Amino acid sequence: MDGDEEFERGREYATRRDEADPLANLADRFYDPEDEWYVDGNSLGLLSEDAEDALDSAVEEWRDLAIRGWTDADPQWFHYGERLGDRLAPLVGADESEVVVANSTTVNIHTLVGTFYDRARRADGDSSERTKIIVDDLDFPTDHYAIRAQLRQRGVDPDEALTVVESRDGRTIAEEDVIAAMDEDTAIAFLPSVLYRSGQLLDLERITEAAHEKGILAGFDLAHSVGVVPHDLSDIGADFAVWCSYKYLNAGPGSIAGLYVNSDHFGKTPALAGWWGHEKETQFDMNPTYTPAADAGAYQIGTIPILSAAPLAGSLDVFEDAAAASDGRLRAGVEAVREKSLSLTGYLAFLVDERLPDCEVGTPRDAERRGGHVAVEHPEAYRVCEALKERGVVADFRPPNVIRICPSPLYTGFEDVWEVVEQLTQVVDDAEYENFAERGGGVT
Known part of the structure; x- marks a missing residue:
């Protein structure tokens, strides 16, 4: 949890990390929209079977x-x-x-x-x-x-x-x-x-x-x-x-x-x-x-x-089961969630640095200074978000230039992060955002 992890660029690395993740099984309890990568949990978390029940x-x-x-x-x-x-x-x-x-x-x-x-x-x-x-x-x-x-x-x-x-x-x-x-x-x-x-x-x-x-x-x-x-x-x-x-x-x-x-x-x-x-x-x-x-x-x-x-x-039942992967205390559950969150956000920032020279990470790199989402900055952030939605990536925009990407740790894995950055890279490198209108009013 010290933020000094060594990450690798290839998809195989993400797959290995997911296979070793003690919280990975919790994702099966959430209704993740089909054919989408949902990384907007900092605005609205997904529905779990537990919450529905x-x-x-x-x-x-x-x-x-x-x-x-x-x-x-x-x-x-x-x-x-x-x-x-x-x-x-x-x-x-x-x-x-x-x-x-x-x-x-x-x-x-x-x-x-x-x-x-x-x-x-x-x-x-x-x-x-x-x-x-x-x-x-x-x-x-x-x-x-x-x-x-x-x-x-x-x-x-x-x-x-x-x-x-x-x-x-x-x-x-x-x-x-x-x-x-x-x-x-x-x-x-x-x-x-x-x-x-x-x-x-x-x-x-x-x-x-x-x-x-x-x-x-x-x-x-x-x-x-x-x-x-x-x-x-x-x-x-x-x-x-x-x-x-x-x-x-x-x-x-x-x-x-x-x-x-x-x-x-x-x-x-x-x-x-x-x-x-x-x-x-x-x-x-x-x-x-x-x-x-x-x-x-x-x-x-x-x-x-x-x-x-x-x-x-x-929802708290899910955290209690996250705790079961640690020492059984609910406090330990949120600590385990935090540890995974830091790894996911650190990995996301690493991939943006490696693959997206036109973007900048606006979130502090120090783990002790970082919350649960990453602010990816681009001059055309609004239109980039629109292009991502077209590709099935649900992130959000905040003025003036921020794409907020949240790998919420209860239902997001390392391979999800890798895929989101892959889609973002294609949108930016191919200037796909130019096919979308400038920001107007309404919900963002």
């Missing part, structure tokens, strides 16, 4: 139990968010009580940033109010939309309060620049674990430690890392985090999101309160006064959507 089971429970499913289903729906949080906790390095599945990623940003901003604006012992939130200019846009909205609701001008750390190269963010932006007016540093465009993995521990030294709270968006990068949120002392479950966790389009709140912050009332975050023991007393759950469960807002949460239960 879990969804079918939830539908059957709804049919057979109706309202009794809240208490008689297995697991009972009433505690479904907490039980899934328990299972997710090892993947992010947290105690079970610190993790819950709830809401959407953007809603979780709203409630957690709002809650922690209120708490941090006037820290104990500070003589002045902290009003600033640190972000970076390469964030996924929804993070900025939500944070700006929370600032406006508190009568704070986002243009003044948002400290935007700028990239030096348009690809990556330097942690030292984030740390340099921290001052006595900063309330929160909220950053992604992995930059969605370039795939850079930030050093969350370094950022958290520097923030806490200055009395600043540290929160993270793990959307592009959870399920492919092991985290240690409790050990590093991160204050809060959010993530989605439809990328590397393969729980389906728009599936329920997750969140983490450090136990040091339990017992506070969330900025966005809803009845599903009420303490479970008295929730159905229907008291008009809100009593938050004593743990991360307090940040649930509306009733858990069982049919969008159930596939996650099945």
Whole structure:
């Protein structure tokens, strides 16, 4: 996992690596589109038989139990968010009580940033109010939309309060620049674990430690890392985090999101309160006064959507079987996934270097700085992506010049990577992209 692997260029090498892969058998459990190479799992993971079975089971429970499913289903729906949080906790390095599945990623940003901003604006012992939130200019846009909205609701001008750390190269963010932006007016540093465009993995521990030294709270968006990068949120002392479950966790389009709140912050009332975050023991007393759950469960807002949460239960079964190939711990499962991911992304970058002089890899080469996808840069990236789709390669484009290629390790092999680069080479070398129109509007 140190990123110093020696790769070979020929297809035979890829075949040998797949034959020796202890996780290779997991791919058979996913519905991989026929006659395609799917390398877009960083946007939407594939459906597994396990996720499908879990969804079918939830539908059957709804049919057979109706309202009794809240208490008689297995697991009972009433505690479904907490039980899934328990299972997710090892993947992010947290105690079970610190993790819950709830809401959407953007809603979780709203409630957690709002809650922690209120708490941090006037820290104990500070003589002045902290009003600033640190972000970076390469964030996924929804993070900025939500944070700006929370600032406006508190009568704070986002243009003044948002400290935007700028990239030096348009690809990556330097942690030292984030740390340099921290001052006595900063309330929160909220950053992604992995930059969605370039795939850079930030050093969350370094950022958290520097923030806490200055009395600043540290929160993270793990959307592009959870399920492919092991985290240690409790050990590093991160204050809060959010993530989605439809990328590397393969729980389906728009599936329920997750969140983490450090136990040091339990017992506070969330900025966005809803009845599903009420303490479970008295929730159905229907008291008009809100009593938050004593743990991360307090940040649930509306009733858990069982049919969008159930596939996650099945997806976690796959990680548990990945763990069986290691030492049996779920944490070991995601560590094994990470090891394969680094090999696949390293191999992909190697092949691009070897075969595509007109392309450049925009993702850091150091394994400790790399998430789960590779940014391949080309001046005609949009049209190259269109040409790849015509050849059966499902990747995606991000402005201005990035082809994101994600060899998601649960269902992608080395030979798949080799074939994707083979198709990309033909598209670029033969200028096939010139047969496609320039980018217009709409979904990319």
